[in-house]
Amino acid sequence: MPEAPPEILFLRTMHPLIEAAFAGRFTVHRLAEAADPEARLTEIGARIRGLCVGGQVDAALMDRLPNLEIIANFGVGYDAVDAVEAHRRGIVVTNTPDVLTDEVADLAVGLVLATLRRLPQADRYLRAGHWPKAPFPLTASLRERRVGILGLGRIGRAIARRLESFGVEIDYHGRRPQADVPYAYHDSLIGLARAVHILIVVAPGGAGTKSLVDAPVLQALGPEGILVNVARGSLVDEAALIAALRTGTILGAGLDVFENEPHVPADLAALDNTVLLPHVGSASEHTRAAMAQLVVDNVVSWFEGRGPLTPVAETPWSPHA
Template identity: 70%
Template sequence: MPAPDILLLRPMQASVMEALEAAFALHRLDTATDPSARLAEIGPRIRGLAVNAHAPVDRALMERLPNLEIVSSFGVGYDTIDAREAGRRGVIVTNTPDVLSDEVADLALGLLLATVRQIPQADRHLREGRWPQGSFPLTATLRGRTVGILGLGRIGRAIARRLEGFGVAIAYHGRRRQEDVPYAYHPTLLALARAVHLLMVVAPGGPETSGIVDAAVLDALGPDGILINVARGSLVDEAALIAALQAGTIHGAGLDVFANEPHVPEALSALGHTVLLPHVGSGSVHTRAAMGQLVVENLVSWFSGKGPVTPVAETPWSGRT
């Protein structure tokens, strides 16, 4: 029996592409001279997609892949995939949860500390030879502060567990109260922002959460407030954030994600109380290898008749073949 045809939209890690080539008939759209013509040629044969977090999979693409069975996505977020449309068509969508939760949580705590204590700014103060002329200014603190978490999913819980060791109060907002955690629950994001000093954004991206951290939320966070975002840039109204930072409406921000990656507004880079990272939340050799392996495992498991390993909520696996 011939190997199933798999389409790769954009390049992925070499180890992932090698594993896919070994198990399937792999087609790469990123190397095609005319991607549209190539898609017209091979589209009817494609049964699986391997995609990274920034490769859009929408209705138009699915219509060109009439025999598509599964989309295996690299990353925990899958807001660039129309999972509801996939579910309507009977297409399974998988992501790579759990294997990156601890890595992202570690990075989130590092970004939080770097922003509160201005660690990059202090590093520059020393490197630029300014220490002999004066000590680095005193910074904000975690002492006596409450940290609010927007989105208490796998990563949010991993962050909360780490925060417990810092002796800070923890609160959260999500779609529902979670009875098995000891943290204070707030039924609205605005109420959470009013109650905390630092707001950690870890909720999923997508239309439902687009721009939910808006001017009103930032105003509620207040002049001592700090925003940390390790989720998706789409959750934060970037223009409102820039205005709030410039006006002193909030104290600072630590961002690993942006609205139009990899392009970052110059206004954000110019601000002194920001720490900006190039979307590196899961960016360790160890974790990216585990994520890539799960992309391959989902495809191998599916085409061996065992079903997907990590299907997303919109396309649950019922055991059908």
């Protein structure tokens, strides 16, 4: 008698490519479609061996899934998954690095330009019929600006490479200096902010980086400064940022992420010196399909006995383990 296919749980609706690839290969349970999700989880929890997510996975959920083997995260950032706890339980966690690097880097550079040159504001100005009455006000420029990158990982490096073509100087801050890059390293974030005109946040989220960009950092960035965040909203003290934007402590901000997504503070949305996007850094059809394929490849590889393709640092895997 053939072995029953592994049972996989989706906490929310997943990309159609994942749905199509899993059909016939796995038994898939969709918690978001259950009339009573709690009762459904109690019913199937012990049978679940794989979990596909794009949100929170904590110890309490792992308790409900005692035979869980793999958590496949749809996204490069996995701060919502308690990977340390997963490792303690022998569960591997995977994410989707590399495939979204270029897309997010492209958007980060676009957000820098849109914020500096006030492109959405200029668009609104034209549509409102103001141009025949007076030219749009002059804006700041990327010329003679120094850019600081917080977090020189895959995406940070891709952003830096793109910005090199604009002829700007690039500095960075991270846990340690990197010998293979030509950029100036700062051993403190406040030192980086003080040295640059534009601060781009690309560091991982999580408890260790919460509110890393706070009032003193914004003060150091200064009245000509621009903050761009394409990482996680948790890295920026949102109340301090609103105050800095209101008072002219910094010039402007371009944000793709927020502390309490999808809810954005009305005080932030009301400010005209911001460009605000609904977390669309990797949201192209091409890149989301590539991310979905990597989720599929990780799960298939795991259940075929070949191990995960992209395990996260907290859950390293070796075929000899």
